[in-house]
Amino acid sequence: MPDSTPDSTPASTPPLTPPLDLAADIVTLTAAICDIASVSGDEATLADAVEAALRTGTALQVERHGNVVVARTDLGRAERVLLAGHLDTVPLTDPPNLPTRLDGDQLWGRGTVDMKGGVAVQLRLAATVAQPRRDVTYVFYDNEEVESSKNGLGHLARSHPHLLAADFAVLLEPTNAQVEGGCKGTLRVEVEVPGKAAHSGRPWAGDNAVHKTGALLTKLAEHQARVVDVDGLTYHEGLSAVGIRGGTAGNVIPDRCVLTVNYRFAPDRSEQEALAFVRDFFAGYPVTVTDSAPGARPGLDRQAARDFIRDLDVPVTAKEGWTDVARFAQFGVPAVNFGPGDPMLAHKEDERVPITQLRDAEAALLRWLG
């Protein structure tokens, strides 16, 4: 179906790469997508190929915004679910870990894990599920592996928020084919411990800021982080010093020690609540926020999510890191991570995915949507 939005790229531009064949099996399609290199900032060719394949191979409504491609059903279903994946990868290795290589039961190469296997699953579903039980929105976006300000999903959320409306979202990041629900929030602060400088030959004339920081470090070491159940999943919080600096010279009592602390908080807390907790923890010392991002509830109490868990029949755990699912949470859309590939192999030289995970992920999502 032709797209009518004014800022879409004309589909008539002939692609320089072979078209993606959505009828191919998941392993062949994953390899084809990986072989179109798309390091962050250089996703146009792959976005072109994805857009063209969706326009020619599906009946979905397709929109293109920059290098973000959105394809949707509009069947008037009671619920809408959203599947999202990023098109970009971290840089290739030297020598390049592309083109992909099938070795026994594993597909090797950049993007096989993070996360072109997931992109291939999305495209296979888009091509094969013409009448899903719920309306579906597929989102393919750019610049996930770089600074947050460039993130294509973030840009879309600001420019076309209605396209992200859904009752439940699945981000196809690698999770070793299990469901990781929601994500923890992250808050980074600097805590400044003041002191008074003096010559170290006369330390009693000063007030050693580094010594005073010892009490805060001990408090951190002894802190029992919260373990919180949210929507049926268990999140383990963490309150950690990730940096410390103090001292100006080898013979001067430090007049200042700066502790950098990262608080990873369960999604039952807002960013504001997280900051209040940290300020209270370090009461008496100036706290400066250097980074903050909200967590995301898994939303496993929603019907679409319950069906998702039931249909997939794979282990369900809490996501302990931070992912783009939090961007959905900001719109009130619960979200989970589910995708093929071992996240420990993401960004590695020996990035590779078991082909059974590709097939199983496709089959599992087909059960849910079909």
Add this chain to the structure above:
Amino acid sequence: MPDSTPDSTPASTPPLTPPLDLAADIVTLTAAICDIASVSGDEATLADAVEAALRTGTALQVERHGNVVVARTDLGRAERVLLAGHLDTVPLTDPPNLPTRLDGDQLWGRGTVDMKGGVAVQLRLAATVAQPRRDVTYVFYDNEEVESSKNGLGHLARSHPHLLAADFAVLLEPTNAQVEGGCKGTLRVEVEVPGKAAHSGRPWAGDNAVHKTGALLTKLAEHQARVVDVDGLTYHEGLSAVGIRGGTAGNVIPDRCVLTVNYRFAPDRSEQEALAFVRDFFAGYPVTVTDSAPGARPGLDRQAARDFIRDLDVPVTAKEGWTDVARFAQFGVPAVNFGPGDPMLAHKEDERVPITQLRDAEAALLRWLG
């Protein structure tokens, strides 16, 4: 008396600056010396002037080694004492705090405190005490205000150690005209606390090196430093963190924290004993020495020192910082600091000395030597 050592500079070189008049009063002489700028590394002109003045204005044996000038009596006395002072200053201010300016009862300008007042006192004594009760060696040296490897006294100790032989030494550094005996030693070490890196979203998978350092900081904060009597003076030790660093990224549990510690130890301990104490204090953690210098006993039990204290009749305290007196201690020569000027004004923009301190210091040392 002409000098016959081969490496002396011929006195026939005409000085470009007015000659120093050792018959002038102490304030006039101090001003004249200050007005020959001699920032570290640029002491030749002042060394020339000092050498010329000693050769023409005294009967002392004069030697010149680089920009170090040594003048000695050789009267066959039972004891020899040594007076030493450095010719260099820290850089001038902008605009320059020279020429000196007499304002009421204070002489203002670079070097008035650190330590051309002391140099002037040495020159006045050299010119006026022809028959001292003890043989006297006067040493004027360069590069005291810069890195230790350039220190003129250190160079002389290595090239002509016999010139530093004495029963007792006085370094005319500013002490507010009281006697500061000996000096503490200084040891600087890095203590490494190891940990294990992990993503800060899963801190339990790592071992936070910064958190573990808290126990060491608390131990430092609670440490009761020794207060030690040595040769009748009281030294206050100090064991201080002077720096701390740890952390690699905002989302990584630090696998390493490095604490820089400065131990200022009383002169009853050797460098080796000081290091053994520090290694024991931080038992279990690797300790790397980055700097070490011995302390110096005040030697107030020696006859020359006892007479010095009696004749001066000024307060006597322990030197809490480190000074060049330690260089004498390495030769077994006890040494004290005694000189005009408030050390808190050294290196400052408003460097200035009360002229009474100049006169009193000259008079006190005259009583002792005369």
